[in-house]
Amino acid sequence: MKPKHHILISALLLGGLILLGYAKRAEIEESIRWHERVLNWEDFPVINSISGNFHAQVYSDIQFEGNRADKYLNIYAQMIPHKSGRINEADIESDQLLIHEQHHFNITEYYARLFRKEAIGIGIENLTNNELQRLGKKYLEAERLMQLQYDDESKHNTQWPAQRYWELYIDGLLRETANYSNQDLYSYQDFYKQDSPWFRKVYQSLEGELLTSYPENTINSMYGEVYNVVRKPDSTVILFYKNGTLVNGGYFEAAQTSITYSDNGSREVKRFDAEGSPFSNTTVAHITRTISDENGNITRTYFDENGNRVAKNGVYKLKGIWNAAEKSMYSSYFNKDGMPVKRFKAYHELREMGANKVTKIISSFSKGGKPMLDEFFIFKYVYESNDNFVVTNAKEFNMDGKLAIAVDRYNSTYEYNAQGNIIATAFFDDAGNKTTDVDGVHKYTYSYDIYGNLTDLRKFNIRGLPTKGMDDYHQHVSLYDSLGRITFDAKYYPGYVLKFSEKKDGATTYEYQGDSLVIKKNVDAFGIESANDLGVSKTQQFLNDKKEIISEAFFKADGNWAKTEDGVAKYHYKYDERGNQIEMSAFDSLGKLHAWQEDVAIVRWEYDKNNNKTKTTYFTVTDQLANAVENTTFNRYKYDANNYLIDRSNYDKNMNPSLIDGVFRTSVIVNRFGMDSIAKMYGTDNKLLAPAGMVKYTYNPRGLLLTESFFNQRNQPALNANGVHKIVYNRDKHDRFTGTEYYGTKGEKTTSFEGFSTMVVELNYAGFLRRYSYFGVRENPVIGPEGYHKLENFYNDNDEVVRSSIYGTDDKLMNNAEGIADYVYQIDSSGRTIRTSFYDADGNLTEDAQGIAEYIYSPAQNGLYYLEKQLTANGTEVALDDL
Structure with missing residues (x-):
């Protein structure tokens, strides 16, 4: 049987558009306009043959019609059935071939939307017939080229990975232009004001x-x-x-x-x-x-x-002093007794108004009127805004008048679409050069559906190339129904390669049956339902009237119960009237209570009036107190007036103290950031643990950890399990972590049991690890716990590691225990490794402990690693089942 593929029949007859001009509606009644519905095989007449032995052909084009007197002007994509066809009835059953044809039609609609967008931008007063003809030629030619590229790269629907990429790519183009899906230009406020x-x-x-x-x-x-x-x-x-x-x-x-x-x-x-x-x-x-x-x-x-x-916000009364000359307001805050109080961690705020009446500067001041940092560690915000009163640039400053470079996104720009939604955010340094945020991303772009839901987020580096950032994905796609409920969610590497979680969860689809049942399915890049590593491909969630999940059940793709690793087929949940979860119980496929960890089948929680969790209790399948992990049946929690956790303790079923990771009770004193300042760890005798049961922490002005020191029961300096009294965490001017230093009980630099005193970390411009190295107490190079002195990463233009090299104390390449000094990675356009090669310190291919020098992986739309072949150092292929 010949492959089912397709040829596009002259969807781009420029002469037809020029001659048609404003078509009369009667002349297009037989066509199918894109917005009406998706195509089905009944739209394709059966014909005897198609040149080139193709199985189907679709004819689609862009037209416009209108009458300014009646205030309508439609630009639309249409499919004309009598110019399309298929060769036999059997092809009706080929869903994939129909999908291919539909995406040809979708390409036409995409360029119709671009046509509409540019026509709207020209405006009703200047959009002449000649302009429409010019735009028609422009977008029909662009469409023609993309249609040809689509068929060429997908090999007319026979190259399955390329076909799937194009489907996702075209879907993305439609998401980007969702706000131009109405064919009538007069329906757009920007056109017909x-x-x-x-x-x-x-x-x-x-x-x-x-x-x-x-x-x-x-x-x-x-x-x-x-x-x-x-x-x-x-x-x-x-x-x-x-x-x-x-x-x-x-x-x-x-x-x-x-x-x-x-x-x-x-x-x-x-x-x-x-x-x-x-x-x-x-x-x-x-x-x-x-x-x-x-x-x-x-x-x-x-x-x-x-x-x-x-x-x-803690304010009973606000008083503001207006400066008419400066167009500014100096505000002060007071409580019920008339005493000064803070709002957002500041006693006073100065707001200055720009020429467009939008606030352009916000500054914070102390009780005495001196500059101070607010709760976000910023003294002054400076904004630029446009005629639509939205911020186009935001800068954040320290009290010294310099940009707050230690704060993430301290110099940001924003772009907006015609609906006022942010469509791009980018970041710059104090000199105005491109830089990245803490996730290693310079620019984010956003697309929305007509309901304003964010449907597409993408990340780019300073070179304008796709990047995955710290959280290892380039693109996040979320789709919604007309009720605002999510129907699809997926993360992709560049090129629409689907990202999978560590548990092999890919994309998720959501189906809703009434108001109480949600069916979530795990699907791969091709939309095929598949099981994750827990054996689950489908999850049924039942909701109560508050939309709280009251039960979850797990199934395989065939509808049978999933055989999960812990044997749980279903969870039930209960909540109190404030929405706090108060119970979770696990069941097997027969509906019987099932222990999912040790002898625990049920967990119950209690809360205080501020919704802080105060107690956790574990129960067995018979609803009796469980022994649970490390014989700990109860966890108790205490909080301070600011709702910060200050005490946690563990007990067995008889309410005797028990140990979790060797600790019965942890008591903490928190600082102004809500972080641990002093932590004390106690044994079952309620005495500080030896030899270092007390840990003291210090932080920088932004609340980032600077030191960690250990003390004994008598509050004397002590050594931790690594032989260190004090750990110093070093940071650069951006407050990024750059290494550690170890000190002894007398303040001297010391060597840990791992064999080093200092670790130095160097980051690249995006905050990714460039190199790290180890040194002794005299700053002399030493071998670290991994068996080498230094590791260095090398990156490509997409910020992907293409080589990792290890060095000895002489700063020369050195072999590790497997005889490898260089790890070289061949990276494809999606950022995945498709070839890993090992080299020794002399630059020769060498083999790992498995006897393999090179691993070669097959690229696929599913972002998993499919081992294609493995080679020895002399190029001999090793059968995959030989290892």
């Missing part, structure tokens, strides 16, 4: 003026987040909608907000939910009242629905 009460963004200035931007028309107000703004002489009402439904959220956090103004400049903001009931939460009050004097100074107070004064 009308006065409208609908806006995508609102902003309240320092002077209380409500600014609006990204106007929207009534048709598109049903999609995504949008505000309906009704202005009256003495008040403004703002209604917040999401996908056509009035809901709480948005700039004012409430569904309905009314702002009333008085003649003296005072104003009152009232918030209500969708039903009209008073709204408040932890950050905003039902009523916010701002009283202004003749100089523009303000006093702001907060009230509940009963008219009682309340505090928000």
